[in-house]
Amino acid sequence: xxxxxxxxxxxxxxxxxxxxxxxxxxxxxxxxxxxxxxxxxxxxxxxxxxxxxxxxxxxxxxxxxxxxxxxxxxxxxxxxxxxxxxxxxxxxxxxxxxxxxxxxxxxxxxxxxxxxxxxxxxxxxxxxxxxxxxxxxxxxxxxxxxxxxxxxxxxxxxxxxxxxxxxxxxxxxxxxxxxxxxxxxxxxxxxxxxxxxxxxxxxxxxxxxxxxxxxxxxxxxxxxxxxxxxxxxxxxxxxxxxxxxxxxxxxxxxxxxxxxxxxxxxxxxxxxxxxxxxxxxxxxxxxxxxxxxxxxxxxxxxxxxxxxxxxxxxxxxxxxxxxxxxxxxxxxxxxxxxxxxxxxxxxxxxxxxxxxxxxxxxxxxxxxxxxxxxxxxxxxxxxxxxxxxxxxxxxxxxxxxxxxxxxxxxxxxxxxxxxxxxxxxxxxxxxxxxxxxxxxxxxxxxxxxxxxxxxxxxxxx
Amino acid sequence: xxxxxxxxxxxxxxxxxxxxxxxxxxxxxxxxxxxxxxxxxxxxxxxxxxxxxxxxxxxxxxxxxxxxxxxxxxxxxxxxxxxxxxxxxxxxxxxxxxxxxxxxxxxxxxxxxxxxxxxxxxxxxxxxxxxxxxxxxxxxxxxxxxxxxxxxxxxxxxxxxxxxxxxxxxxxxxxxxxxxxxxxxxxxxxxxxxxxxxxxxxxxxxxxxxxxxxxxxxxxxxxxxxxxxxxxxxxxxxxxxxxxxxxxxxxxxxxxxxxxxxxxxxxxxxxxxxxxxxxxxxxxxxxxxxxxxxxxxxxxxxxxxxxxxxxxxxxxxxxxxxxxxxxxxxxxxxxxxxxxxxxxxxxxxxxxxxxxxxxxxxxxxxxxxxxxxxxxxxxxxxxxxxxxxxxxxxxxxxxxxxxxxxxxxxxxxxxxxxxxxxxxxxxxxxxxxxxxxxxxxxxxxxxxxxxxxxxxxxxxx
Numbered sequence: 001x002x003x004x005x006x007x008x009x010x011x012x013x014x015x016x017x018x019x020x021x022x023x024x025x026x027x028x029x030x031x032x033x034x035x036x037x038x039x040x041x042x043x044x045x046x047x048x049x050x051x052x053x054x055x056x057x058x059x060x061x062x063x064x065x066x067x068x069x070x071x072x073x074x075x076x077x078x079x080x081x082x083x084x085x086x087x088x089x090x091x092x093x094x095x096x097x098x099x100x101x102x103x104x105x106x107x108x109x110x111x112x113x114x115x116x117x118x119x120x121x122x123x124x125x126x127x128x129x130x131x132x133x134x135x136x137x138x139x140x141x142x143x144x145x146x147x148x149x150x151x152x153x154x155x156x157x158x159x160x161x162x163x164x165x166x167x168x169x170x171x172x173x174x175x176x177x178x179x180x181x182x183x184x185x186x187x188x189x190x191x192x193x194x195x196x197x198x199x200x201x202x203x204x205x206x207x208x209x210x211x212x213x214x215x216x217x218x219x220x221x222x223x224x225x226x227x228x229x230x231x232x233x234x235x236x237x238x239x240x241x242x243x244x245x246x247x248x249x250x251x252x253x254x255x256x257x258x259x260x261x262x263x264x265x266x267x268x269x270x271x272x273x274x275x276x277x278x279x280x281x282x283x284x285x286x287x288x289x290x291x292x293x294x295x296x297x298x299x300x301x302x303x304x305x306x307x308x309x310x311x312x313x314x315x316x317x318x319x320x321x322x323x324x325x326x327x328x329x330x331x332x333x334x335x336x337x338x339x340x341x342x343x344x345x346x347x348x349x350x351x352x353x354x355x356x357x358x359x360x361x362x363x364x365x366x367x368x369x370x371x372x373x374x375x376x377x378x379x380x381x382x383x384x385x386x387x388x389x390x391x392x393x394x395x396x397x398x399x400x401x402x403x404x405x406x407x408x409x410x411x412x413x414x415x416x417x418x419x420x421x422x423x424x425x426x427x428x429x430x431x432x433x434x435x436x437x438x439x440x441x442x443x444x445x446x447x448x449x450x451x452x453x454x455x456x457x458x459x460x461x
Numbered sequence: 462x463x464x465x466x467x468x469x470x471x472x473x474x475x476x477x478x479x480x481x482x483x484x485x486x487x488x489x490x491x492x493x494x495x496x497x498x499x500x501x502x503x504x505x506x507x508x509x510x511x512x513x514x515x516x517x518x519x520x521x522x523x524x525x526x527x528x529x530x531x532x533x534x535x536x537x538x539x540x541x542x543x544x545x546x547x548x549x550x551x552x553x554x555x556x557x558x559x560x561x562x563x564x565x566x567x568x569x570x571x572x573x574x575x576x577x578x579x580x581x582x583x584x585x586x587x588x589x590x591x592x593x594x595x596x597x598x599x600x601x602x603x604x605x606x607x608x609x610x611x612x613x614x615x616x617x618x619x620x621x622x623x624x625x626x627x628x629x630x631x632x633x634x635x636x637x638x639x640x641x642x643x644x645x646x647x648x649x650x651x652x653x654x655x656x657x658x659x660x661x662x663x664x665x666x667x668x669x670x671x672x673x674x675x676x677x678x679x680x681x682x683x684x685x686x687x688x689x690x691x692x693x694x695x696x697x698x699x700x701x702x703x704x705x706x707x708x709x710x711x712x713x714x715x716x717x718x719x720x721x722x723x724x725x726x727x728x729x730x731x732x733x734x735x736x737x738x739x740x741x742x743x744x745x746x747x748x749x750x751x752x753x754x755x756x757x758x759x760x761x762x763x764x765x766x767x768x769x770x771x772x773x774x775x776x777x778x779x780x781x782x783x784x785x786x787x788x789x790x791x792x793x794x795x796x797x798x799x800x801x802x803x804x805x806x807x808x809x810x811x812x813x814x815x816x817x818x819x820x821x822x823x824x825x826x827x828x829x830x831x832x833x834x835x836x837x838x839x840x841x842x843x844x845x846x847x848x849x850x851x852x853x854x855x856x857x858x859x860x861x862x863x864x865x866x867x868x869x870x871x872x873x874x875x876x877x878x879x880x881x882x883x884x885x886x887x888x889x890x891x892x893x894x895x896x897x898x899x900x901x902x903x904x905x906x907x908x909x910x911x912x913x914x915x916x917x918x919x920x921x922x
Contacts, residue, residue, distance in 0.1 A: 018822060044680075046697045078697075078725055106780050127674065167663050174664045179701065181642075198659045202628050203635045217505060234832055235726060236507045236539075237718035240640065240701055258699035264722065265696060268729030269811050275736060276807040277800065288832040292840070295804050295833070302796040307848055310790035314853065320785055324778060327788040331770035331795060331905055334762040339738065339898065343756050346737040351729050360481060371749040372756070379753070387768055438802065445790055 021054055028059045045071060049078030057083075059092045073102025074394040077109065085114040098128035101435030106151040106259065109138035112188035115370060128231055137313070138253075147223030148229045150244040150253030153177065156184040157210055159193050164206035166196060166213075179256065181241045185210055192243055193219055213310055220245050223252060229253060231263045270432070271349065277301065277437040297435040309448050316452040319459055325394055326455055329402055330448070333409050335381060337447035338440055341413030344369050344437045348421040350432050362422045366415070377407040401458050405451040412450065413443045482515055489520045494527055500839070506532060518544075519864035524553045534563025537572065546575040554580055558587035565830055567612040567720065570599035573683030576916030578762075589899055603883060608684030608690050610724070614638065617645040618671055620654050625667035627674075632810060640717065642702045646671055650691065651711040653704055655679055681706050684713060689728050694719045732810065738898040752797045759898040766902030770909050777913040780920055786855055791909070794870050797841060799901055802874035805830050806896045809882040812890050821885045827876070832873035838868040862919050867914040873911065874904045 020039075027036050040048050048067070052060045052075065064087050067075060076084060076099060088096055088111060096115070100108045100123060100199045108127075112120050112135055124132045131292035134152040141147025155173050166183045173180065182195040194214035200442025204213045218242045221230055234242055236260055240257045313320065313330075320327055348365070381403035389399045422437055431441075466555060471500045481500075488497050501509055509528070513521045513536065516711035525548050528536060537545060537560060549557055557576070561584060569588075571597055573581050586591045593615040600610025616634050618627045626786045634641065643656040655675035681704045683690055695703055701718045732777045738759025743752055774781065774791075781788055809826070809845045842864035881900055894900075 021785060032629065041651055044698060046699070050697070139533075168662055170663050175659050180660050181656075197640075198663075199631055201640050202631050202662060204661075206880070218622075219505075235719075237723050238507070238512070239506060240642075240718065257701060257722070258696075261696050261718070261722060264725050264729070268732070270832045271729070271738070272732060272807050272811060275733070276804045278804060278808070282808050282812075288829060291829070291833045292836045295801075295837060296840065298800050298804065299797065299837055300844075302795065302800045302849075303841055305845060305851070306793040306796045310789040310849075310853065313789040313792070314786070317785055320788060323783075324782050325775070328771040328774040330788070331469065331774070331790055331909065332764065332767040333842060334795065335767045335770075335794060335902065335905060339759050339763045340756075343737045343739060343759065346733050347462070347743050349739075350733060351743075368752070372752045375749055376756060376760055377583070379757065380764055383761075383764060387764075388771075391768070392771065395738060443797065446597055448792065 010324075020021060021051060024063070025055065027195070028055075028062055036066055036385065037065065040067070040071070045074035046078045048262055049075045051085060053080050055110060058084065060309065061087055065091075069098045069102055072099045077107045078267070081110075081114075083113065088115060089200065093122035094126060096121045101127050101131065101137075104151050105134045105138055105153055106149060108135045109148075110143070112144065113139055120451045126191075142311060144227045144243050144362070145223060146221045146225045146227065146255060147252070148228060149222065149255045149259050151256065152253040154184055154243075154251070154254045155180055155182075156186050156251065159185050159187050159211060161185075161210045162206065163201055163204045163208050163210055167201050167206065170198070181256070182254075183210075184243060184251060185214055185252070186251055188246075190250045192220065192249055194247050195243065200267075214390055215386075216438050217256050220249075221255075222247065227260075227263045228267050231260045231267070232270055232369060234260050235264070241363060271435075273348075274430070274432040275435045285381055301437040301441055305437070307442065308445050311443060312448045312452065316456060317439050322459060323398065323455070325401075326452075327390065330451070331382065333447050333451045334407055336406055337409040337413035340373065340376065340410045341417035341439065341443045344373075344417035345421060345439065346413045348418050349431045349435055352421060352425060369414055370411070371416040373411045374412075376452065377410040381407045397458070401454050405454050408454075409447040409450050412446055416443060416446070462692060462745060464600075482512060485512055485524070486516065486520060487521055489516075497524065497527055498858065501528070504767060506535035507539045508780055510536045510919055511721070514541050514544060517679055519546065523607050530559045530563055533560045535790070537564060538568045542575075544569075545572070549576060551820075554583040555587060558584045562588050562592065562597075564597045565612050566599055566614055566714075567610060570609075571604070574600055574604065575651050578827070601622075602684050605688045606684060607682045607686040607705050607716060608713070609637065610688055610691060610716045610720050611684065612717065613714040615645055615704075615712070615715045616641055617647050617712065620646050620648050620669045620672060622646075624665045624671055624674060625661055627671055628662050628667065631659070631662065632797075643715075643719070644652070645712060645715070646675055648710055650709075653679070653706050653710055653712040656704065661883070664842065677705075681710075682716075683708065688721075688724045691716060692724045695721050696725070696734045732896075735893040736807075736896045762898040762902055766898070769906050773909045773913065775904060777917060780913065784859065784916070786853065786859065787863075787913075789853065791912070793845065794863075794908050794912045795905050797867055798870040798904045799873035800902065801834065801837065801871045802878035802904045803896060805834075805875045805878035806900065809879050810896055811894045813882060813886060827883070830875055831872070832880040834872045837875075838871040841871060842868045858919070862915050866915050868881065869915075870908040870911050873907055877904055 024036060024039070043051075048071070052063055055063060060083060063076070064072065075089055089309055096119070100111055103111065103151070107132065112123060114403050115123060123138065127135075136150060138147070138150070151175065155169050155177065157169055169183060170180060180198060181196060183201070184195050185193045186194055193217060194211075196210060196213045199213060200213040215308075218238055219233065219239065222246050223246070230242065233239070234255075234257060242255050244253045244255060245251055248364055268397065278294055286294070293354075348369075353363070385403045388394045388402055389396065393401070416439060417434065420434035424433055425431045480881050482740060485500070485594055488500075498873045503511075509532070516524060525533065525536070526889070534792055537776065544853045556571075557580070561572055561737075569592065576584060587595065599611070599613060601606070614637065616630050616638065618630055630644060631641060637788060641659060643658060644662070646654045648654055655672075656679060657671060658676060661674040662850065680694065680698055680700065682694065684705055684707070691703065694700070694716060695716075700743060703716050704712055705714045705716060706712055739755055743755055747755070747834045807829075812826070845867055846860050846864045855863070877900060878895065880897035885894055
């Protein structure tokens with residue numbers, strides 16, 4: 001990406017979009033291709049991608065087709081995944097191949113994996129045969145693992161090479177790789193021996209053996225490792241690139257920090273989405289119906305789940321009629337259970353996500369959650385007792401039942417919120433689901449059952 | 462960090478902790494300092510930091526004091542911020558100064574800013590005078606801005622330098638900087654002209670002017686820019702380092718990707734915490750009372766907020782008594798309002814966080830939220846009508862009131878959830894607060910008022 005003449009001020013980059021977008025839309029309507037190309041010539045590929053991401057779908061395809069292959073190759077990795085997939089469905093295999101040829105192997109594999117099988121085969125036949133092999137190999141790995149993130153292009157030298165040989169390798173590959181952070185040192189059998197920082201090529205004499213420049217502490221991953229774990233490792237050790245090796249320590253590829261930053265952003269928004277019961281990222285271009293479909297599942301869980309609440313309430317109709325005041329406190333017992341449960345679930349999910357809480361430590365952590373629930377339950381119960389008694393002038397006996405219910409509900413909700421993530425994790429599921437609608441709704445139902453049962457028992461005697 | 466002899470397998474790194482932690486705790490009890498030091502000699506500084514983060518406070522201080530200054534300097538940036546602050550309060554100024562001398566300027570500023578004023582002064586007097594100046598300058602900036610993130614040490618050459626001069630600069634600074642990604646090219650007046658990739662020093666002839674190797678597209682930030690925006694820019698343009706310049710484009714420092722990865726992780730967990738009404742990250746070492754204090758605010762918002770719900774219900778006591786069935790559906794109208802409102806708020810907050818939704822576009826987005834609320838409201842209302850009528854055999858009139866209420870409640874909650882983040886953003890507050898307890902609780906209250914008012918109106922006629 002060197003087709004820009006002006007220095008970008010970040011503030012401009014951030015603010016330019018709406019105006020520019022309106023201009024581009026106008027130019028598309030007028031089919032003023034030359035003007036669009038002139039504007040794009042001055043833009044960074046990431047900005048072109050942002051513009052295309054924000055256009056209506058037909059306009060996005062039209063605009064994308066205007067790009068030359070090299071620019072398209074730079075824009076593709078920055079496009080929204082859904083949009084990218086749909087745009088490629090509109091292109092001919094030979095055009096797709098020409099663009100894929102410009103991509104790094106990890107991005108190429110992402111694009112090819114989204115294509116219909118027969119198109120994918122045609123594209124793989126048409127691209128550079130060596131890349132084609134690499135891409136086929138990458139396609140084996142799950143997209144959300146180290147194998148799915150890695151790029152099979154990397155700069156390496158044999159363990160017997162000199163520093164000058166490594167410099168020569170960097171020269172040869174300089175155009176192909178935008179960023180080179182490390183030169184990897186491999187044994188004859190492709191086993192990874194170590195990595196050399198680029199600066200070490202400058203600080204060591206050219207005639208020295210490359211091993212004198214090698215970094216001793218080498219952290220690597222195997223291809224089946226989950227992308228979130230890769231991100232945690234790179235974050236923890238402040239790495240800009242991490243090698244991926246097979247079980248025999250043969251080098252397969254490397255993962256660079258920019259891909260991992262995307263993973264971190266993605267996982268963070270996924271956690272929030274699960275909390276809101278959203279099944280998918282809502283793209284800017286989504287229609288009302290698409291957004292509705294994305295949100296309906298939680299709403300239905302709430303709707304059907306709370307029908308159970310209604311059923312619980314109806315089966316306690318006699319108690320409610322006898323003591324209408326008890327219905328006033330239904331929102332409180334529900335909300336307090338919901339709040340306490342969500343807090344415990346979020347803390348647990350966050351702890352797991354960043355590696356603080358290991359399964360082994362979970363019992364200790366659960367016991368702590370229990371103590372916290374006891375403490376917060378007692379405090380809340382005492383305050384509720386005072387409030388209900390002095391503001392609503394409820395009878396002492398009723399206030400007591402209410403407070404004991406609140407205490408039990410908070411303990412129950414906290415323990416459910418804290419233990420469901422652990423159980424999910426143990427069964428290999430995503431702990432963040434525990435923050436979602438199912439657990440929240442079931443806590444509502446349990447809360448009502450606890451409250452109303454206690455009331456019923458009290459009234460029977 | 463080159464004091465490690467073995468190649469780390471990531472799986473080992475992840476699993477070793479609990480056992481190691483127990484061993485270390487044991488060794489601390491026995492004051493077996495030599496053994497602890499031997500174990501630490503084989504560990505990466507990030508692992509030492511993780512161990513210290515997980516120890517009881519007294520043990521953490523004890524262990525930290527065992528580290529030599531160089532290792533301490535590597536461990537400090539990886540410690541939890543709260544713990545780091547507390548550990549330094551236990552150290553003598555001269556020891557602090559010795560450790561601060563080992564830190565990069567951005568980390569040094571973070572440490573010094575947490576010290577009591579008189580200690581900070583003593584420390585600044587004792588460290589290397591040049592660093593002291595740099596640190597004092599960095600201390601001016603808000604911690605959550607580009608200025609607060611940047612490091613004032615960077616490798617640069619004058620615009621008239623040759624490639625060979627730049628190589629010499631890299632050699633000279635090689636030990637001081639763990640990672641060098643770019644050499645910055647400055648004019649006589651320290652104005653930033655451009656940056657040179659390290660690989661370009663290898664691919665250009667040593668006698669060439671440095672300007673032949675300069676990258677043309679330069680993206681920079683000014684020091685007052687918010688750290689989240691810095692993270693967005695570095696993510697968007699796939700940068701490993703970004704220069705920070707003043708209003709005259711004079712180079713002040715640079716921000717590296719590892720610091721930004723921390724920001725992204727931090728902001729992501731902050732968003733989730735706000736959702737759960739947690740005021741602070743819950744550290745592993747927190748006591749039950751500390752956790753309780755961290756969670757009580759939301760619980761009190763719920764408790765006092767839902768007392769208003771109770772008050773609303775009590776003022777509709779007559780209607781409730783007349784039609785006890787109406788109380789059965791209180792959980793449904795509350796939960797559906799809560800769900801729809803949270804979804805809208807989270808989508809809006811996420812869109813703002815990643816820059817998709819600009820203030821200018823908010824009206825368009827609000828209108829779309831309105832349409833989504835209409836659609837989901839109608840679907841939910843129809844389903845609820847059927848369920849209430851056929852399962853609970855409610856009268857048609859009551860089912861109608863219930864459904865109209867649900868529809869209005871969902872529209873109200875969606876619009877509140879979607880617009881509060883925009884309003885907060887416009888007033889410079891954090892939009893994520895909109896996902897927290899205040900908005901959720903007020904949506905509960907509004908929901909009840911809508912439902913019960915409609916019922917009351919219906920019953921009056």
